[in-house]
Amino acid sequence: MWGLTSLLLVLPLTISYSQHSPPTPAVEVTQAGVTVRLFSETLRQGRAGLLSVSAAAEPRAVFLDETLTFFQLQGDPTWYALIVAPLNQSPRAYPLLVEADAQTLSVPVQITSGGFIQQNVIIVSDMGGLFDRDVEDAELARITTTARTITPTVYWLGRGFGHPIETTLTSPFGALRTFNGLYETIHTGWDYNAPIGRPLVASAPGRVAFAGHEAIRGNYVLIDHGYGVFSGYAHMSVVYVTQGQLVDRGQIVGLVGSTGRSSSAHAHFEMLVNGQWVDSTDFINSLPLPR
Numbered sequence: 358m359w360g361l362t363s364l365l366l367v368l369p370l371t372i373s374y375s376q377h378s379p380p381t382p383a384v385e386v387t388q389a390g391v392t393v394r395l396f397s398e399t400l401r402q403g404r405a406g407l408l409s410v411s412a413a414a415e416p417r418a419v420f421l422d423e424t425l426t427f428f429q430l431q432g433d434p435t436w437y438a439l440i441v442a443p444l445n446q447s448p449r450a451y452p453l454l455v456e457a458d459a460q461t462l463s464v465p466v467q468i469t470s471g472g473f474i475q476q477n478v479i480i481v482s483d484m485g486g487l488f489d490r491d492v493e494d495a496e497l498a499r500i501t502t503t504a505r506t507i508t509p510t511v512y513w514l515g516r517g518f519g520h521p522i523e524t525t526l527t528s529p530f531g532a533l534r535t536f537n538g539l540y541e542t543i544h545t546g547w548d549y550n551a552p553i554g555r556p557l558v559a560s561a562p563g564r565v566a567f568a569g570h571e572a573i574r575g576n577y578v579l580i581d582h583g584y585g586v587f588s589g590y591a592h593m594s595v596v597y598v599t600q601g602q603l604v605d606r607g608q609i610v611g612l613v614g615s616t617g618r619s620s621s622a623h624a625h626f627e628m629l630v631n632g633q634w635v636d637s638t639d640f641i642n643s644l645p646l647p648r
């Protein structure tokens with residue numbers, strides 16, 4: 358932990374950060390009373406980053422052709438937004454354009470390589486229908502479309518994000534997987550080693566946006582944490598929540614299983630920000646979030 362004193366010198370009002378956050382913004386640009394702050398120096402492919410703007414009126418900002426949605430926290434006049442480096446975005450610097458209080462600021466954001474691995478997966482059981490590009494694309498489209506919803510509530514405020522189960526992580530986010538040497542997909546989340554029947558819990562407070570069955574993800578739950586942040590729980594044997602239900606961090610959403618495109622019991626956990634897949638472990642461990 359770092360001292361609160363240094364924070365008070367930097368930010369106009371008292372807010373605190375999670376213990377994993379850096380003590381000061383990595384990048385700070387000020388122009389005629391408008392200050393833009395980035396909380397990480399670079400953004401790896403498949404990562405989310407936090408930015409803030411200190412301005413009198415709500416800013417407008419665009420990054421990679423996406424208009425950002427700003428949010429404010431009670432008692433804090435700072436405007437916050439999340440930006441995302443998509444998994445397949447070519448590594449180089451891209452401008453973040455911010456318009457606020459009649460000023461226009463352009464802040465370069467360097468996207469770096471995600472360092473994703475390649476995996477060969479052999480599946481011996483009959484899962485023919487689950488290696489169908491149309492089935493997979495339709496499922497991905499349903500999830501990313503839902504995850505572009507902007508619910509104007511910061512459900513995670515004061516609670517942060519945690520792992521859905523305490524166990525070892527196996528297959529990583531972003532891996533390019535080739536099934537039986539023929540079918541390629543990108544792994545959208547992390548796999549957790551767990552036997553059938555172990556509880557999976559909500560990573561953070563939120564509202565259940567989907568609870569049901571998907572061909573590849575099997576029994577699946579998608580939770581809306583507000584302002585474009587979503588978490589997904591796949592391959593479950595049983596689902597305990599229903600669409601529209603409010604859940605708290607740590608609340609059981611279902612049990613580990615092996616439904617959908619899964620060769621053995623495990624948990625698959627994934628996160629999206631603004632409809633883009635992001636590395637959930639990075640979001641849980643490293644991303645500084647206002648609390």
Ligand SMILES: [Zn+2]
Nearest residue numbers: 546547548625
């Ligand atoms: Zn997985």
